Amino acid sequence: xxxxxxxxxxxxxxxxxxxxxxxxxxxxxxxxxxxxxxxxxxxxxxxxxxxxxxxxxxxxxxxxxxxxxxxxxxxxxxxxxxxxxxxxxxxxxxxxxxxxxxxxxxxxxxxxxxxxxxxxxxxxxxxxxxxxxxxxxxxxxxxxxxxxxxxxxxxxxxxxxxxxxxxxxxxxxxxxxxxxxxxxxxxxxxxxxxxxxxxxxxxxxxxxxxxxxxxxxxxxxxxxxxxxxxxxxxxxxxxxxxxxxxxxxxxxxxxxxxxxxxxxxxxxxxxxxxxxxxxxxxxxxxxxxxxxxxxxxxxxxxxxxxxxxxxxxxxxxxxxxxxxxxxxxxxxxxxxxxxxxxxxxxxxxxxxxxxxxxxxxxxxxxxxxxxxxxxxxxxxxxxxxxxxxxxxxxxxxxxxxxxxxxxxxxxxxxxxxxxxxxxxxxxxxxxxxxxxxxxxxxxxxxxxxxxxxxxxxxxxxx
Numbered sequence: 165x166x167x168x169x170x171x172x173x174x175x176x177x178x179x180x181x182x183x184x185x186x187x188x189x190x191x192x193x194x195x196x197x198x199x200x201x202x203x204x205x206x207x208x209x210x211x212x213x214x215x216x217x218x219x220x221x222x223x224x225x226x227x228x229x230x231x232x233x234x235x236x237x238x239x240x241x242x243x244x245x246x247x248x249x250x251x252x253x254x255x256x257x258x259x260x261x262x263x264x265x266x267x268x269x270x271x272x273x274x275x276x277x278x279x280x281x282x283x284x285x286x287x288x289x290x291x292x293x294x295x296x297x298x299x300x301x302x303x304x305x306x307x308x309x310x311x312x313x314x315x316x317x318x319x320x321x322x323x324x325x326x327x328x329x330x331x332x333x334x335x336x337x338x339x340x341x342x343x344x345x346x347x348x349x350x351x352x353x354x355x356x357x358x359x360x361x362x363x364x365x366x367x368x369x370x371x372x373x374x375x376x377x378x379x380x381x382x383x384x385x386x387x388x389x390x391x392x393x394x395x396x397x398x399x400x401x402x403x404x405x406x407x408x409x410x411x412x413x414x415x416x417x418x419x420x421x422x423x424x425x426x427x428x429x430x431x432x433x434x435x436x437x438x439x440x441x442x443x444x445x446x447x448x449x450x451x452x453x454x455x456x457x458x459x460x461x462x463x464x465x466x467x468x469x470x471x472x473x474x475x476x477x478x479x480x481x482x483x484x485x486x487x488x489x490x491x492x493x494x495x496x497x498x499x500x501x502x503x504x505x506x507x508x509x510x511x512x513x514x515x516x517x518x519x520x521x522x523x524x525x526x527x528x529x530x531x532x533x534x535x536x537x538x539x540x541x542x543x544x545x546x547x548x549x550x551x552x553x554x555x556x557x558x559x560x561x562x563x564x565x566x567x568x569x570x571x572x573x574x575x576x577x578x579x580x581x582x583x584x585x586x587x588x589x590x591x592x593x594x595x596x597x598x599x600x601x602x603x604x605x606x607x608x609x610x611x612x613x614x615x616x617x618x619x620x621x622x623x624x625x626x
Contacts, residue, residue: 165228167194167388170485171499172492180230180290183283183389184298186382187369191499192492193482194388199432200225204408207434211403215252216240218403219282219396222433226392231289239285246271246281248593253278253397255404255568258543262558263568264551265401272340273574273593275423276311279393283383284315291321298381299624300324301368303361305419306333306471307573309351310340312383317346323624324349327361327616330608332470336577336592336599343602350623356611357464358419359476367613374617378624385422386478394426399435405566408436415441415558415569417550419474421450423570425482428521438565442524443557445469445532445549450477451524457515460507467529468581469549471573476502487517525557532556536585546590548573549581 167182168174171192177185182194202222210218219240220233227236244252249269256264270277291298300322302312309326316324326341330353341351354361365384369375385391402412414437416424424440431437444451445467453459461475481495488494488511501508510518527535535552539545547555551571558569575582575590583589592599609616 165200165226166197168197169194170481170492171496173496178230179227179389180286183286183387184290184296184381186380186384186387187366189372190496191366191370192495193386193478195482195485196226196388199429201432201434203434207399207403207408210399215396215400216244218400219393222396222399223392231286235289239282239289243281243285247277253400255401256545258539258545258555258569261564261566262562263401263405263566264545264555264571265397265568266571267397268548268571268574270311272307272310272314273577273596274307274311275394275570275572276307277314278397279390280308280311280315280383282393283387283389284319286389287316287322287381288319297321297379297625298323299378299620300381300383301327301365301620302382302384303327303358303365304333304341305329305358305474306337307577308384310337313341313344313349313351317344317349319348322348325352325620325623326350327352327354327364329357329361330355332357332466332473334470334578334580336579338606339599339602339604342604342606343599345605348625351606352616352619353606353608354611354616355608358474359464360611362476362478364611364613364616368617371613371617378620384478385420391422391426391429391479391482394423395430395433398427398430398437401568402430402435402437405568408434411436411438411565413437413439413441413561413565413567415443415554415561415567417443417469417472417554417557417570417572418450419444419447419472419477421477421479421483423572424522425479428483431521439523439561440521441557441561442522443554444524444526445472445553446526446528447473447475448526449475450480451526453510454518454522454524457510457512458507459502459510461502467549468532468578469553471550472553483518484514487514523561525560527553527556533581533585536582540586546575546582546586546588547571548575548578
């Protein structure tokens, strides 16, 4: 199994090499040279299996000889032991043909745990074999950072630096990043928005002197292993609802396009997915692009669903690579236009191919709050604001095909927004009950690449 860059100019790598590399050296993102497929019989056989067994069967074809069967199975088993629900990703019915996929039972109460816990195990195994030491740098709009810190805290061969937008994440999200006491993890509060943090991380990867000096590695959703781990719960949800003998649709609240791209990969693998619905908040660049064919940034507006306050959706590049017939030069040109001109226009052919798979919608702040209130009243289900965006947008796409909306975070991560909508403040799970009492440790830093790189050089373990 080999991995190629979306921009066509980077070395072709194996799975473990692509995982440890993160961003390709040409600035592109790694994708499989060819996506393995599962037969209808293979998919039908997944129904009713434990989550860990489904994860092994879905991921195994992408791994090649990077890890043995026993090593991969062991990593998967350890990854999900700390989840608070035996099903790992349980389905809850909201209404006729509408289901909620609860992805918030992991250690940091967000869907990022499904991928980050696994990537932590895979990194540890790969690094112990090679004797390498790496510096992981990531950008977060809230959930990736806490999931990464949880996955890598205390690991002896890894330093972790997470950049988050100062004052633009929820208090629970911040505290999950700033309260771990292990000295190998660092929370950096950047004076800027998420797109600034993400741009800084990409610039560090493209600064090859710095990249090689500190052994830079990435665990943002630019990392293929992150996307692959998220493919699994599309299979568990769809087979629970009758796939492959029944078609299923999914609505995904997304800002960076990684979670819904995982659904796209599941579809390419053979899972009978009808629609993949992109749900955005008022930072609706993906919805606008699918509507009018133009991807153009317009500034980030803070919302009650801050993890989706994004204008530059990194993983969109991966699907562009496919709809432009895997032409790396064409993708590189689009990304250059985005960088220099603030946007680009899709060709009619590419837009048409996107629309064959993806639909979209947006939810305003008022609609998001109203959805939290209505769902609580009608079903007793308490939604976080991001999940509410998904449920609101899914409502316009319900029909004969079962619709699964991804619930991406626990409501207790966003207690102010939930309390404003429902009148009740969602409590943290017992294992986190003392989160507000734990001491915090963070460093504020200017939105300046040189300053961030200097800080990382000084703080990392030599």
